[in-house]
Amino acid sequence: MTNRLIELRHVRKSFGSVFAVSGVSLHVDKGEVVGLLGDNGAGKSTLIKILAGVHAPTDGEILVRGAVVQNWSAARSRAAGIETVFQDRALCVQQSIVRNIFMGRELAGAFGFLRVAKQTQEAERLMREIGFTSKVFSPHSIVGQLSGGERQGVAIARAIYNKADLIILDEPTTALSLTETEKVFRFVRAVREGGRSILFIGHNIHHVYDIADRFIVLDRGRVVLEVARDEVASAEELISFMEGIAHPVAGKAMPFADKMRVLA
């Protein structure tokens, strides 16, 4: 597939004798939003950290644009164009949007002096690209004065500046109000329109259902379900599937029974 951006094949990760991720195969294509679902302890966090290069997989293969990458690390992950926006978003809240976007990768000219006008221009361009604009703030606004959804926008704009092809959003809408969640969705759609991909991790199934093109459900370190958006009738169907995984009831019909991967 020419469209394939990142692919994991039979990736496992053990901490001592415990497998946090035990044989996960999944892929993310270009320009697609993949929703990653799973209960606490399903292995979502470990999987994100593997993708970000924080953890090296115990075994299995990681492919970037179809080619296997050896010695997976944080640097390789970055080089592959993967940027992770963790829950704390790694922002400096007393600083301006511009300073946060360019944190650690400032645009500097002679003797390390900042190219202030150029940075402002670039920040405006990035913000416009993801539809992160408003009458009430400018690139010079202080991040601490922005709402939760807008802060997520700062982190996403920064990921794009860092040339990300795949942006991993770790619970971006947790603890956000409806309007704030809608803002984050707007950024995510704009990023997809720009041809980039997003791996959207969420607790709230409704949120993930609203935004993702494809869903992957993890349970106890394995992928138990992978369905495209048009194969799912409603968020409720996904929820009842997740409940069925967590609390199996004998004799009760499971949705997606034909697609479900058997748990060993």
Add this chain to the structure above:
Amino acid sequence: MSQSVLPAQRPAGRPLRAFVLGNRAALGTLSVFLVMIAVFMAANPAVFTNWNTYNSVLVTLPVAIFLVVPLVFIVTVGEIDLSFPATFGVSAWVFALLVQAGLDPFLAVLAAMATGAGIGAAVGCLIIYGNLSSLVASLGMNFMLRGFIMIVTGGKSIALISLSDAPAYRILSGDLYGLPVQVLWALGFAVFASQLFTRHRFGARVHCVGDNPDSAAQMGIDVRRVRMMTFAFMGLGAALAGVFSTMINFTWWPTAGDGYLLTAIAAVFVGGTPTWGGIGTVTGGALGALIV
């Protein structure tokens, strides 16, 4: 989505307003200062309308500015340095010894600057790599270095009479139309440092590290290096302060710098830099020095 960032919202659109907003802490400090002076003038016109009073302030103010300005960097990066009075003393000592030995004063200034930056870096090393509290480590360093000076010199000062004829003296702290030249050097230092603070990569990183070191590290900033450089810069400022102080007095005293500890720290906070790190103002710090 059709909304766009309005140009009018950009500080560049309204320079004056932007300047006022960006420096509101410093300007607040300045207005307090002006009110204070007005009150003093009204209460004692004989002293406070006499230019000589201000001239004497201008002689010593530069020394304070060389200390306060880098201290703003230290506080913004989320640290504190209490060792600068001793760094001041040791660097000035190096300067005095070299001048006494007949070295060109310009070279002696460079040697003093190197000494100061070296001591600053050593203090930073103790705090950052030794994982010590900056309060404890720098205060300990202050007493240790001062003790070292006292032991070696036996409390004797060094007079530098020959300095008044040197061209270096005229350039660095002579007299220009009745204005002490060191004021211009201090002003230049403050302007340079404020550019470094607001429009340089180093300043940007100092802000980020002081604001949230974890975030800064996640974005690839070498947090330890930034902190180290801030301490080295503090040492450099202390050395310059020491050199100017020695030049003004033609004498180096073993206690040189001691009196500046609390006034310099006070000036940073009076100037509008908060204690918690992440933000600060160099302009405000310089004004704070003026008030204190």
